[in-house]
Amino acid sequence: MKATLTIAKREFKSYFDSPLAYVVICLGLALLGVFFFFVHGFWQVDRASMTMLFSYAAWGLGTLIVPVITMRLLADEKRTGTLEMLITLPVKDSEVILGKYLGALGLVSVLLLATALYPILMFKWPWHLGPLDTGPVLAGYLGLLLYSAAAVAIGLMISSLTESQVVAFFVTFIVLLVMHKVADIGEFAPGRLGEIARAVSFEANLTNFARGLIDTRNVIYFLSITGLCLVMAFRSLESRKWS
Amino acid sequence: MSTDVMIHASNLTKMFGSLAALDRVSFDVHKGEVVGFLGPNGAGKSTTMRILTCFISPSSGTAKIHGHDVFESPLEVRQKLGYLPQRAPLYGEMSVWEYLRFSADMRQIDMGTFKTRLRKVVEVCGLAQVLGKDIRTLSHGYRQRVGLGQALIHDPPILILDEPTSDLDPNEKAEVINYIREIGKERTVLLSTHNLAEVEAACARAIIVSKGRVVADGTLDDIRAKAGNVRYLVTVDEKNAMTGKAPTATVVRDALAGLAKVQSVSETPSDDKAHAFELAADKESDIRPEIYRLAVEKGWILLELRRDAKTLGDVFRDLTRGESLHARGLADRDDEDEDEDEEEDDTDDEADDDGGDDEEQDDRESDAGDSKSKSGSSDKKKKD
């Protein structure tokens, strides 16, 4: 367990050793800000716009930020050989996977926390644009966190399958995009197929959270994706032994 | 298995697809030994070391480190080990201090102990100047030293170092070897390299691998003796003779090869005033008188006549020569058809050598019919 945290800490800190973390955080905040202040109209802010905030945040995270954060996790270590150094320390493969996962999720969480600035600025201080229902906002953030947990796990798994960061980035980007939008495709599909598409889509599973509802089905959905992908990343890391 | 066996490898076999990277590799390393793990590139050194450090698993066979099985207790194995992988892959964005601290953290070493250990490691590996620098800004030599430091931070009883000196310039090499010698005073070290001078400088014992097999294992003296040969260096003046006309290389070769007890003759490079040859013969007898008599009889002017033991390098080349033939696409041909093989070898030599007398030389060799001579000449080309 200690080793897991050491790896997570190193991973998290290493994001800040390159411009990556700063770029990701600034870009994320700037995009959200642009949307918020100019596209949506700052002064019309209300419950509905918070819902919008959450759905846009999920979009941004999924399509750009998570792939950038996860692409190098294992791919780059495999390419440069540092993975050999890491794994031959007294550490279990599972701890390596978990440590890397937590390090990356840590950075995404920091970004999420940073976005909390917007609601705080607008509803608490310095502006008071009306009473803020804390409940729905918290539910929305829980949704985003669960969503990030699943997306980062997917990114980590894909990064474990290749030695190229670029490949890891594009594959993760596409997978997350499809997972996000599969409900829209599903609308055109007949009957059960459409239902399934809605059931597995990120977007569909996020709407309840954005409205302030915490549905266990949605929670389980995100957690199972997380678990499944982490196990697969673990297996992929282990498979080096037998190649 | 006695208790002082620190590294025990038994019948390790590793298949990569249909390629057998290791083929029943067995050896023991005892407490306090510094063992050179020698072999040409692709011989299976890194693969063996990766198995010993539980990075990969063997296809069959077992290995034990400090009595712990690599299958059953990989964490215990790794705790006993300091490992420096080939090319010392380190996190470039970390400073040296951060990296060492990270390694110590991963090994659950508390801050107090870390500070004491760090002082020793910094001293042994000469890291004082670079502790605060980012690893990516360091030279190769310093990176290797950081890698060594990282392998020593938990004061392990066993060290496994994969080519710690490759890619270094001669000064850096010498330094790293010095550090290893220092380290090896109180530890068991398995050190892979393809550089013989290093083995001679740092190790008392060597294990030589070739094509995934152990081809020699013993003290350096044993290995030298194993070849059972001595070498004669003979140089004959090319321009002048005491009687008659100056001899050609072929004539001299023929005559030398015709002497009793000579196992092989190969020409060595020399300036254009002389023919130089290297003869192999068994070490029981001394054929210098015969060589001298031959020279007198033919009227050659003998410029040099020396008898010495084979160097470790010669033995290494003899033992691993299959590999170089293999690399030239000539594997396993020599047993089927001696002459054809010689021709193949010959054309190859012409291709990558500046030619000259070599054609004749190789023809002679097939006459001598001794495999040793081939290795001598083909490896001489390899160095070019």
Ligand SMILES: Nc1ncnc2c1ncn2[C@@H]1O[C@H](COP(=O)(O)OP(=O)(O)O)[C@@H](O)[C@H]1O
């Ligand atoms: N991961 C791998 N996949 C396929 N072949 C490999 C792999 N690793 C090593 N090999 C092959 O195994 C042989 C031994 O390699 P290695 O142990 O690295 O040799 P050395 O370290 O002695 O130079 C080589 O032929 C190499 O190409």
Ligand SMILES: [Mg+2]
């Ligand atoms: Mg190697």
